[in-house]
Amino acid sequence: MSVHFHLYVFPEAEATATRLGHDAVSSQLTDLYGQPIRPWEDEDVPPSIWKANGREIVTHLFTMRDSTLMLSISDEDLAEAAEAEAEAEAINGSRTPVKNDPSP
Secondary structure, eight states: OEEEEEEEEESSTTOHHHHHHHHHHHHHHHHHHOSOBOSOOOSSSOOEEEEETTEEEEEEEEOSSSEEEEEEEEOHHHHHHHHHHHHHHHHHSSOOOOTTOOOO
């Protein structure tokens, strides 16, 4: 499961405010979780990935057409559990409540 946020969005390319926001967010995440992983270096500012508390935090700065800072948080264990529940529901034809699930 993933959640994606666009923290800064400006209609012009290379907006200074977006780059400053990216640098501030990256600095805070680095202070909290250490140096990020950068899966590729062929971009001006490649995506940065931090592993924290069983989750993956990714920042990606886009600056070509407009200026956007995207922050994504993914939880692979939660995604696997949701997929298993969906498969079980499809097989059984009914919903099996999950621990701490308030719905009937």
